[in-house]
Amino acid sequence: MKGLIPLCDWLNQAPAHPVAISHDGPVGHDAFTQQVARCYWQLSSAKPGQRWAVYHADTLVFLAWVLALWQRGCTVCVPGDNRPGTNQRLSTRVSGFVGDYPVELSSVDHASNEIVSIPEWRALDTGFPALEIYTSGSTGEPKPVQKTFTQLQSELEALEALWPDHHDAVIVTTVTHQHLYGLTFRLFWPLCRGQLFESSQCQFSEEIFQRAHQYAHFSLVSTPSHLSRFNPVLDWDEVEPRCVAVVSSAAPLMREDSLAVAALLHAPVREIYGSSETGALAWRIQGDREESPWQLLPGVQGELTADATLKISAPQVTDGCQTLSDRVVMATDGRFRLLGRTDRIAKIEGKRVSLVEIEQQAEQLPLIKLARSLVLSGRRTEVGLVAELTDEGNRTLQSDGKRALVQQLKAALSRCFEPVVLPRRWRFVSHMPYNAQGKITVESLKTLFQADSTKWPSILSQTAEAASAELMLHVxxxxxxxxxxxxxxxxxxxxxxxxxxxxxxxxxxxxDGVFCRLEAAKFQQVIFPESQVRLELEYQAEKNKLVFRYVSDKGGHSSGRICFS
Amino acid sequence: MSNLHLDVKQMIIEALDLEDIEADDISDSDPLFVDGLGLDSIDALEIGLALQKRYGIKLKADSDETRQHFASVNALVALIQSQAEK
Incomplete structure (x- = not known):
């Protein structure tokens, strides 16, 4: 096994080989260090101990800023996006912004195209907080997570110990380096192995296909969002012999999607389980017969807690030890299966988002009084939002219609959230669906979305107690x-x-039970399209009968008792 | 609105399982992504697959070009027509 180049001294120890593949072809070692030097001289205002934010779509440009900032003694903050809301939140935390930022935020000297002198690169202290990344906390506030060089390097060593092969494969990817998964798998790991990586990401299967064609060997770093939408019609036979591995992380990949991609590319699909707080922790490759369990990476220890969560110990984890928020079931050999999270953090197409944060941001808008969000799984995983509107909101709804209102709310929320996690389904209710205990449950919120508008009424409000319920319905x-x-x-x-x-x-x-007959049914007044009616329900559990009544401001429409057996 | 325009709009609504929207609500020329309809990167992948299934369209490997084809209903219609001519 070849050793990894230490990340904290990469500038001094990297061999004189090309570093990466850009649009114009391979980028040589000297050209790249020249670029780092240029960034370094542009950062004359950066002081040791400061935090600086870096955002850029091009991985090499991003990396040049990162290496230069480290040489200036600064911690690099890696935001997931460069939206105005994100920048505003960061502005109190960082001393400067570099990369793809509006001019008024950009804090560096003017760039020069001339050859600049290479400063004397120094090896950095392994305990230095090299990175700060942000992840959704359960309180709703994004939570900063710091990583020292020691932590980053331990994670890379664990991966290298598990999969030491294929240094000659070029990394082709659909993921950004602005998240920890991409940072590790498409940038730092290949960088420290001396493995070439592409400096831009692909979006469509067609791009992956075309780029893969250019290399003798490639490895695909991707996510379930892309792998589950892989275009099978392309002539994958042509590139399949070149593919050495596929890596997937950010969310669990469905077994059938994993097997389909493995068959098309004739390569193992290595799934990674981890989080921004911990880095990569475990892996699996799906088997032919059944769902494979997760196995911990070399050097990572896991212990089951009384709450059925995992307590992880590993050098790459903050403070060496952390209890995760996923519930698991663990076999005697230590391998485990995931059962879902214990908190209100959701994964939407691989993007982590706090449902609490969505609600908080929504409630700050002048149109919304109260908001609840939940995860819906239909054709895709998406966020649904249920809201009670303010008077102003209701006026907008009445005058402009639901679509225009939703568009306005989405535009306001997009200041703070990536498009993928924005609510895609909206329900405006006059009252939240409280239950008898005064709680709003996920189940009651879900019923608001189940209504198929061709078969069900839309529920404007609902209340339920132990044995009775009332629903306001629009027909x-x-x-x-x-x-x-x-x-x-x-x-x-x-x-x-x-x-x-x-x-x-x-x-x-x-x-419960099977419908057996209807008693005392009366249909007094017809219900017309587009009318609003109240459905009153009362359950007589001892008789197993459900009494119903449809009423409106016109009086009673119908009533009866449904008997169950 | 031509039949093809209507067909493309219906494809978008079906492929993306969009709610509260009818073909008539989608403009021919407004942007589909970010502004306008407000679609995202996952929607782009779904549209790519739907184009393949419904019209046998093969996307070019150039993402900038694809982005232009996906800019609006008009651009998608032009893409479908140009491939049909070949």
Missing amino acids: PASLIYFDGHFAGNPILPGITQVHWAAHYGRELLGV
Whole structure:
């Protein structure tokens, strides 16, 4: 096994080989150190001990700033994006911004294109806090996480011990280095192994395909978002012999997606489990027969806590030891399976976001009084937001419509959040769905989204107690039940009303059993499309009967008792 | 609005499982990403796959070019028409 170049002294110890592949081809060692020197001289205002933010889409440009700032004795802050809200939050924490920032934030001297002198590079102290990254904390505030060179290097050594092969493969990637996973796998690890990496990222399968064609061997660093949307139609047979490995992290990859990519590229799909706080901790490669469990990386120890979470000890973890927020089930051999998080941090297409932070930011907007967010899994994983509007919000909803209101709210939230994590489904309710204990549960929020507008009413508000519930319903004209019932004069069929009552009884009051008959049914007034009705439910558990009543300001529409067995 | 425009809009709504939006609400010329419809990078991947499935479109490996094709409904229609001519 070849040893890794220490990250803290890379400038002195790197061999005179090309460093990376840019759009214009390989970038040689001398050209790159020249670029670092140029950055270094531009940073004359940087003082040791300061924190500086670096953001740039090009990995080599980013790296040049990082190495130069380290030489100036500064900690590099790596934000996930350069949105105005993020910059504003960082401005109290950092002394300067470099890379892709508006001119008014940029704090460096004018760049020169001339050859500059190379300063005497110094080896940095391994205990120096090289990096600061930000991750969603459960309080809603982004939480800074610092990494020393020792921590970064330990993580790289663990990976190298596990997978010491294929130094000659070029890293092709769909991930940014502005997150720890990308930073480690597409930048620092290859950099310290002397392995070439591409300085820009790919978006589509077609780009991966075309770039892979250029190299004798390549390794793909990607995420479940991309791997699950891999285009299978391309002629992968042509590049498959060149692929040595695929790495996936940021979220669990579905087993079928892993196997599909492994078959197309004829290479192992190495999944990584970890977090910004801990770095990479465990790995798995899916087997043919069943879901593979996770195994800890070399040098990482894990211990099951009483709460079924993992307590991790490893040199790369802050303070050497940390308890994770995922619940796990662990086998006697120490391998484990993940069961989901214990807090309100969500992973949306691999991006970590605090649901609390989304709610806090939403509630700061003048249109929203109260907000609750949740994760919805449909075609993709997405955030849903339920909100009670302020008077101003309600006025906007009435005058401009839901779409315009949603667009306005999304635009406001996009100051602070990446597009992928912005809520994609919105429900505006007059009252949050509180239960008998005065709590808003995830289940009750979910019911607001389950409504398929062709089969269900939209729920404007709902309250539930132990044995009774009330729902305010809007009956959309788009319901399939209005079709042909009756032509030219649509009304809501009685059977649909009974079906809805039984459905919400099961959902909100725990009604159980099979529908057996209807008693005392009365259909007094018809319900027209686009009307608003209140559904009152009362469950008589001892008789196993559900009493329902549809009423509106016009009076009673229908009522009856549904008997279950 | 041509049939192809309408078809592309329906493809977008279906492929992305968009809510509260009808084909008529999508403009031919407004940007699909960031502003306008406000789509994101995952949506771009889904549109890429949907184009392949529905129209047999192969994307070029050049992401800048692809970004231009994905700029608006008009641009997508032009892409589909140009590949149909080949």
